[in-house]
Amino acid sequence: MRSLLHWLGRFSGLAVGGHAGRLAELLVDVSVLYQQDAGTGIQRVVRSLLLALGENAPPGFRVRPVYATKTRSYRYADPDFLWRKPGQRLDPGEPLRPRSGDIFFGLDLCAHILPRHRRRLRAWRRRGVTMQLVVYDLLPVLRPDWFSERMTRNFRQWLHFLAWEADSALCISADVEHRLRGWLAQHHPNASAHMSIGRLPMGTDIPVPVSGHGIEALPEDSIAKPYILMVGTIEPRKAYDRALDAFERVWSVYEKDAPNLVIVGRSGWKTEELQSRLHRHPEAGRRLFWLADADDAVLARCYGRCEGLLITSLGEGYGLPVVEALRIGRPVLARDLPVFREIGGSRVTYFTNDSPAALAKTIMDWIEVPGACTVGVGEGWDQAARRLANALSATSSPATGRRNEAIPLHGISNAA
Template sequence: MTRLLVECTHVFKHPTVNSGIQRVVRNVIKQLPASAEGIECLPVVLINGQLYRVLQLAPLDTPLWNTLQTFGERLERLAHRFWQWHQRRDAQCTAKLARRGLYVGYRLTQFAVFGVPIRLIRLINRRQLLKRCSPLQHQPGDQLVLLDSSWHSDFFAHVEQLKRDGVGIIAVVYDLIPLTHPQFYDTRLVEVFSEWFDWITRTADGYMAISATVRDQVREELQRRIGAEQADKRWFDFFHLGSELDLHHSAATVEPRLKSLFAAPETVFLMVSTIEPRKNHAYLLDAFECAWAAGSTARLCIAGRIGWKCEALLERIHSHPELNRRLFMFNDLSDTSLEYAYAHASALVFPSFVEGFGLPLVEAMQRGLPAMASDIAVFREIGGDFMAYFNLQDPHNLAALIQVYQRTGQFPAARDVADWCWISWREASGQLATRSLHQVQQAPRVQARPHAHCS
């Protein structure tokens, strides 16, 4: 039986982070089937050059050990960046003597600055580590699925060794946005992601995207980088994401200020995302200011943690005359509070410039909350006729949708969200496993449905 080794290293090390990719990884691992159609599925991590099977994804309640582990991780990231620097310089060196000197200097620095303290911390942490996972021996024919955000990781050399030992490598790609829209990110992240993509271009046997839109983008990018002939030797597929909020607890307390917001009779439009330039909150404010100027009483609720490059936006929100009147912002909502917001809002608004999927859209619509979104390809793939779309070139376009919905009570989409049906995280995990197996076994190609809607 083929073994699918589903990697979750970053979430294993940082289990309290709960946004974007981390939410996806945690839910896929939690719902990963033990076996599916002739494949055994195992959650794994790659730590300190060793492959482990995950026994417990949640952390142990030991603050001292956790602090030491965090310090060790930071030191190892520095060591990995130093290794990357050495690789770039080594590639640029043409003189044999210079390359030898560079190598000796690298080895000495690596040993003196990083090697000794990292080994000491690893020995201390190993005892705690073995309470959450156990060593696993890889086998030829295993398939390693890089599900987590592996551009943060330092296991590239280890994965390359696994590949030489006959393990297949499958890269999960959430999006190519740092490559296609670098203006939305810090320079360092763009560099790290670009180096990672170069690496998976050389290393991966196949690519599993989170939407058909991203799958096609990945194929096109590989064709551009290595040519159509080489790209055709790889395989490309996708799976869709689920919709449950796994950290929601019915007994938990809902944020009181959020409850107060929804207690008022006015229509509330909800925006859920990290606050960062790509999510396009400025357009959202422009649209609602247009609607308010035209007499709308609609309220806008922005929910999401504070990200990057958003200082001007935050200043605009904090100084806005409608703040806490018709404009509200929450930066640290629990899943329980978010579930409450989805249940009581009138519609979700999502004006993102570019996405790999758009998780809040399916989270909202699966709960019966209709959604308005920017008119981009991946949202059409996910939403079909169930969503209302607006033009990002004109905030008045969204303002008009808001006013029509308020005035008529009819949501401006071709189909009713009541007829919507989306897959669960269990089904999403199943898609990842079975589609990966089919591709690895080179089963007859069947045209995938463009949506994951229930028929």
Template sequence: MDISRLLSRARNPIPTGIDRVEYEYARYLLAHEGHRLTFVAFHPAGLIAQVGTSAVRDFLDVMGPVWDGDTGLRARLPHMAQRLVQTVLLSCWTMPAYRGDSIYLLVSHHHLTRPRAIAQFLSRHGSLFMPMVHDLIPIEFPEYARPGEPERHERRMATVARLAAGVIVPARAVAQSLAPYMQGRPAQKHVHVVPHGLHVRLSGQGAGTMRFPADGRPYLVCLGTIEPRKNHLLLLNLWRQMVKETGSRSNTPRLILVGRRGWENENVLDMLERCPALRDNVLEYNDLSDPEVVTLLQGSAGLLFPSFAEGFGLPLAEALVLGVPVACSDIPVFHEVAGENAIYLDPTDGPAWRAAIERLLKQERGGDTSAKRGLHLNLFNWPRQVALGVQAADQTAAFFHSRSSHGL
């Protein structure tokens, strides 16, 4: 398994969704597949080679608590990651060339733009390549991407199409988007839909360090990086309108934005920083730990998720598990995740969102039964989902090794 993304994110104490995916796969494999597990990583020199299992375990033992809010451990992570990356160059020349039923698992998009390095690794070790494709959003919606990102993502998908034996995707919607790239390729019939799990078992912890106003005003949450694709501008304009209509900030519910500031978002930032009506009515938090996010969601009137496009939608799944009402965009992947358990809205229909917000504020929270939450917890259980991903990789490998043994 490749852990390059986790090493590259050692200076970031707040994980993204893809960070969490790679972490949970690494943790599961350590616990359940250690007898056949080798960790590898990419070096900027264009090499992929082994990193020590015990050193990776130590790294993950620090990274998990840091993500859960342990600030005392933050300074250790970058040094641990640097030492691990440095070992790649040495092990490149000492790592034995494993021949046989080996699988190279890459569950992030890290270094998919470096096909030569991946191809050389696969050739040397006789491995089958099993990447995870999280989404094709930069290609499908280039207007929401950073400059140059659509072209980079095209190169990533070309690498997957040329080198992969199979692919894991988090949703059927992603599989459909990927299908044209897989046409006539070896992985065409080996695209496996494996939804992500969730990290919500820390529910209720971390409350002692909460930084939110305790004045009793109701609030709703929007969770995700502040970037155009997430459609924060819709919500900010609605909140400005609500303040104008009520004539009083204290009579307006709060909107709490959780997520780091991204790119191409000048209009949103201008409103956050300069609009008087939003002051104290819209709060922004860029560095909340996982337990703080869970506690914040549990106390809210609901989650607002007006995104134009998503590959999965972890905040939506998290809200389902916690029994938090949701209003979200009417896009196919959200229907996959939430079924009938969300309010679906056109992401451009401001009046409909205003009505949904008022509905959430009036809604009682007693309708979600413990049995229903248990069903969602089972659906989004991380060990279960990783086990399905490993099973998909093994099934793909078995198919290709069977063909090889028969000379096909």
């Protein structure tokens, strides 16, 4: 309770307009999360880092969550929005009036919103507001077949907006940074003249619910152990179909020794056939469990009880579930992707062959000898927020008015 009151206190009684001695404002864009918390990996990062920044504001700054819609320009968000109850109406907030020295921090991925307000954001930059945007991945433009046409179109417009307007792009991994530099070199070779590219410090903590929803009756209590956990939205790149093919092989060949499969993830796009297969599967409710509406309390319990985490994804910008599982000492079996090597190092077991027979054998071998895991891998969100806050303050200081400086940020070191 003290932490919650302390966080809310940072937003109480703050003047929207400027005044003598006014602290600069870190304007944290939470537009998508503000309208709906879909429980995606990005939204979990947004929520966690916003809460941590509330406790670790940059020196000389107030942290102010802000939001916009497609038709309404940016406003201050109701500070109570993370704890709203179903149906609760929020204060629409006052319009933003940023001043020189403020930072617009695009923490949420608002590809369908941000470019619509380009003129206003450009006017803010002329006043001396620095724009820092987070880049989670480039998959919609690199693999458009994994996304809807609208998602790809919106994301492409957002990337062009970033290249034209951002002072800094903060990438969540070295892999994303490499891909962003390559895309910019091809499409916006002059962007480096005004934009720096750095790394966003990423953290992890055991997921903690902010709403309390779902604590009274956790559906995974009925799931028999042992089970393997998969976490993520049901979408094409996650390759749940290949995991299910492998587990069907596991259940038919290994029978009594075979683990169950638990999937925690919301319904996504372009996977209607797979979702129907999950619902109607002969092992659904016996060996196969899909928790489509699990909150953070359920997810935390699933992490705590699983035998290990399986990641079959074909593409990621980071891989938050990998770090979350390692954080509490759970074994991880993941596809051999560069970003997983970056964040997991030698602590993760990797596979390349995802044919049903090969992956089934890999899963069973991994269960027998999962490898040693160290509890507490990586840093928490508070530590990540402190490093981010110090860097943001240094790159746009109200006292010096410095802008366009490189942000010397790095993620978790995973050399092992």
